[in-house]
Amino acid sequence: MLIGIDIGGTHTRFALADSLTGDYVASATQVVLPTASWRHGSLFSDQANANRLINHIPGYQHGWQQAPLAAGVHGCDSDQQCQTLASWLAAAHQGPVVVVNDSELFGPAIGLPQALNVVLGTGSIVLGRNSAGQMVKVGGHGWLLGDPGSAPGLVRESVKAIAKAFDAGAPAGLLARALMAHFASADPIDLVGAFTADAEITHWGALCPLVFEAAAAGDQLAHGVIEQAAAELAQNINQVKQQGAVGTDVVVGGGVVRAQPHLAQRIGTELAALGSDLSVTILEKEPVRGALALAANLAPTTSTKTN
Secondary structure, X not given: OEEEEEEOOOEEEEEEEOEEEOOEEEOOEEEEEEHHHOOOOOOOOOOHHHHHHHHOOOOOOOOOOOOOEEEEEOOOOOHHHHHHHHHHHHHHOOOOEEEEEHHHHHHHHOOOOOOEEEEEOOOEEEEXXXXXXXXXXXXXXXXXXXXXXXXXXXXXXXXXXXXXXXXXXXXXXXXXXXXXXXXXXXXXXXXXXXXXXXXXXXHHHOOHHXXXXXXXXXXXXXXXXXXXXXXXXXXXXXXXXXXXXXXXXXXXXXXXXXXXXXXXXXXXXXXXXXXXXXXXXXXXXXXHHHHHHHHHOOOOOOOOOOO
């Protein structure tokens, strides 16, 4: 019996399985609920969040109280935060518990427990563990200031590049015209003002497809923005490795890279240019599968659920 939980900013996915052997998951049940259905305030503002999370596990009262439980949690960005939430969950759950950052579900989901994990979605982060099991993290500083390769980050850098190109006297290219049309802006100066006034993570992120569409159509500015993001991500990965993170594989997941897999290829190219021999793999399984793998490691053996 295993309980895996993937907690995102908007949704929480629960996976319950009788057993896990290699790539085989026996009798798995998955349920997705809004994170707001159990989280009141911020994650750490109320210890009762842990009790509510446990109570939302599907069928929890029917034999799952002692099952190993692993949770990958958006917002657990340090060892201390992971340990705090784990202690809260352990007070509400009889079985063994482990809590990690949600990105740390990527590697275990495809059988790579010591991978370097990269999120490319509404945010971005590079995270691994050193030989002592301590978290090593680079990036994840938010959509306004950082998060290279994220959906809002790519759009933000595009607008900056458009403004610089305009200052240099370059005519508006395909991407500039597309963004100007979206904001009904007469020129890049108006675009900067409208874009800044619309500073919202979902609003900026929703425009990300325009960047890739323009690049595919030959817009060199859009292409340069994507290359710059890949180069910065490669630098972040290399920095995590230099800080002691173990593993020879990089697992990249998130909505941006699923929609644009060539971004992962570009990251691999940039890593090679840095002299790194790390291999890059796109996560094609649900991250909650990694939570089940971590739960399976909490006990020497796993048993079949009985009613």
